[in-house]
Amino acid sequence: MLAAAVLRLLDFLGVVRKQAILSSIGGAALPPLKFQADGSFQISVFEDLHFGENAWTTWGPQQDINTVKVINSVLDAEPSVDLVVLNGDLITGENTFLENSTFYVDQIVQPLMKRGLTWASTYGNHDSDFNLSRSDILAREQSWAGARTTSMISGDTVGVSNYYLPVYAADCTSPTASDCTPELLLWFFDSRGGFKFQQGGPSKHQLVGQPCWVDHAVVEWFQQTNADLVNSAGKTIPSLAFVHIPTNASSAFQNVGVNAHRQPGLNKDKPLSSQAQGWCADGTNGSGCKYGEQDVPFMAAITSTPGLMAVFSGHDHGDTWCYRWDRRLPGMDIKGNGVNLCFGQHSGYGGYSNWVRGARQVVVSKEKLADSVVDTHIRLEAGNVVGSVTLNSTYGEDSYAATPNGETQCPTCAY
Ligand SMILES: *[C@@H]1O[C@H](CO)[C@@H](O)[C@H](O)[C@H]1NC(C)=O
Ligand SMILES: *[C@@H]1O[C@H](CO)[C@@H](O)[C@H](O)[C@H]1NC(C)=O
Ligand SMILES: *[C@@H]1O[C@H](CO)[C@@H](O)[C@H](O)[C@H]1NC(C)=O
């Protein structure tokens, strides 16, 4: 009893100390991200957390408790994480209440604050609904000292979570010094979707849909900003990108066939859901259109950005594979350049499906970065690792162990 109390007190003091180190005025004052002295940089990607399901039942809040446990278990098993990415659908907006819909952020970030970890989010389609606004989620995140999430483009139609974070070498003392150029860029894109905040309603069929692709103004901003960064660095900068909803290229590849050994992972959401699905080419929806092709400029950008190694998505809870897009896929005009398109793992107990929860880990090393190679694996809630692969030039030809298709054995957690 006493020992437990002492541990709790130490735990509490730890939180206070780390929060003090991280500064008390939100992410704006955080020091820049850096590689470790050994040249490593690890990202832990949680996605589809779906907090805030059915608060009026005992089931809903229990799912949030279960999801906090997932975050803790994964981070306990991955002691070298340098940055956490929350890759969309933090909250299930359709079930939340106007007056407290963003409060769930506090539960999500506790396991991160406790460890002194900082994080960066993209928002998903469930993060926008009648009672939930993306900009309010951002404000709630930024009230916590560990938030690196920000918004670099303003405007009503571009979404919110569009920004980049540079990662510097361990020995970089001042990132503004000319000898300190970024070693790695992390890009975050907002694929929007869901429904507009406090518009239409109150009944579900009156809600106003929000386009579900990366806006074209964001694509232009990305290309221009990347060109400026490359220009001032005087070198190609290796990069990784995060966006909640995958592109049509992932659908096109799934049609061709996902091989359990070459692209290990679950492939259960088939056909998968991707950007601009359900929209017409003229930007309207509701007329029975299947796909409006509005993600074409984004796909063109990610296949023509030197140094961009991989794009990580969530959204399709039953898909967890990585695909090296190195060819023209049937039905598509755009040709892949070798960029990897990866799903992560459904991390939350909220949201559809009951596949075992976990989180994709992305392990970058300065040594492998020189060859545009990154390692990645999925850490499951129980502590085991699946789908450990090296995203190198022969990924897609190399053979790996297939990922077992386990479901969570827990009678009270199933959706
Ligand atoms: C939000 O309010 C509802 C209704 O009062 C309540 O059931 C729920 O627990 C609240 N959620 C949070 C995160 O405060
Ligand atoms: C939005 O929140 C209000 C206030 O809590 C609640 O009465 C209403 O049912 C919610 N609406 C939806 C569509 O969830
Ligand atoms: C999207 O992918 C499908 C295959 O799933 C293909 O038929 C279609 O032509 C693709 N569209 C574009 C614009 O690439």
Ligand SMILES: *[C@@H]1O[C@H](CO)[C@@H](O)[C@H](O)[C@H]1NC(C)=O
């Ligand atoms: C309209 O857009 C919303 C939001 O993206 C989507 O959920 C809905 O399915 C779309 N409707 C149709 C008929 O495609």
Ligand SMILES: *[C@@H]1O[C@H](CO)[C@@H](O)[C@H](O)[C@H]1NC(C)=O
């Ligand atoms: C890519 O990584 C795999 C797994 O480590 C390895 O077997 C393969 O030889 C590597 N390919 C190259 C070109 O190094």
